[in-house]
Amino acid sequence: MLQKTYILLIFYGLAYFLPLGTSMLNLTLPGTHPDPEAVAHEVHRKINASITRREMLALSQKDESSCLTGNPIDDCWKCDPDWPNNRQRLADCAIGFGQYAKGGKGGEFYIVTDSSDNDAVNPKPGTLRYAVIQNEPLWIVFPSNMMIKLSQELIFNSYKTLDGRGADVHIVGGGCITLQFISNVIIHNIHIHHCHPSGNTNVRSSPEHYGYRTESDGDGISIFGSKDLWIDHCTLSRCKDGLIDAVMGSTGITISNNFFSHHNEVMLLGHSDHYTPDSGMQVTIAFNHFGEELVQRMPRCRRGYIHVVNNDFTRWEMYAIGGSGEPTINSQGNRYMAPTNPFAKEVTKRVDTEEGMWKGWNWRSEGDIMVNGAFFVASGEEVEVKYEKAYSVEPKSADRISILTMSAGVLGVARDNNLGMWSRGPNGEGDDITDSGGLEYSDEMSLSARNTISCYSITLNNSRTMPLQCVVAMLLFSLE
Structure with missing residues (x-):
């Protein structure tokens, strides 16, 4: 019965994207890096280089070093005083497994002028939905503060960048963002919250095709069979299911500089313990701040190689990092602050697995700082050999976490996602945008x-x- 379920899932994916052909289904297969430890090594090299530059310039050129944080992603573009006119430089700033995500680099700029989302099959030009379904690369920008209340899943086509810099952009409502059988997407500087299930209707995925969608889970960002993706400087909270879920052979993903709060099941990586294509999943989780009122899954991993580096975990209610299905978890230079609950001090959780089975899993903690009684249960055999390359450049001490994560989340505005009301403009002036929202914007809609x-x-x-x-x-x- 289990095999039949998988066959039906694959058939559904092919049927839904039939005009794109079977090559879309194979996008994830060549995306697995043959040497994940080398990628981890390169992440540390870039962090070390950025922090060294910051320290050297701080001594000699204080005015020029003010933009430098030691965070290699931010230092890559924020130190350009003319970055608003060089927006596509951002595509060269990713690190880790998602570093090849080019988004809409080289494409035209598309300006979202209409915040409505009234027709999921025939979206109006000027709307966000019209932009993300196009076939050509697009760099999508927002001229002013905007709340986009989705009617259905926002299904992306490949080679798109959402660039919310300079505005306060909120995406809420039905289904939220879906990345299915695509590649090369960058999502930057966007609030994503209060997402709820939608579906049982037709939704367009490209100019040539729309199809029937069953009910979605209500994830903030749902990744299904996709690769070369980068989610950076977003603020996510209060969704019905996961904030970010990546399943069904997705790989080549970097999740960086985000602020997560007010949620139960934060992040799921992997479809099931027995879905073997997820063994090729590779995800970098770097410089994120896991904030208040989070319960579990930061992330919860099934199979794959997950590099968790230089993040700030400021408490959890059940556990921080969990897994099953023998994933590799490489935790380096993080700060883990345990909750006051004496029964929830452990960072790690092997989900529904006896110790005799998980003792050989490769879960390592290197250079992490444990606060308030937190502890990480490591496992694995011959770990020194397997992690030799990753350790050849030590992760920066976790005492630098405050610097590396100080700008996590949407830049220039409050980190927390309110109920759709704000009065902050791109330069401090207020747009006084409000949205009453109704019942779907209540905190109770997420099971957290x-x-x-x-x-x-x-x-x-x-x-x-x-x-x-x-x-x-x-x-x-x-x-x-």
């Missing part, structure tokens, strides 16, 4: 909120009784 957290604490403290809503919440927690 405080009921689930308090119920988890009740269970850990061996309470003999549990309210009915806690039983329901714990059952939902266990669903994969």
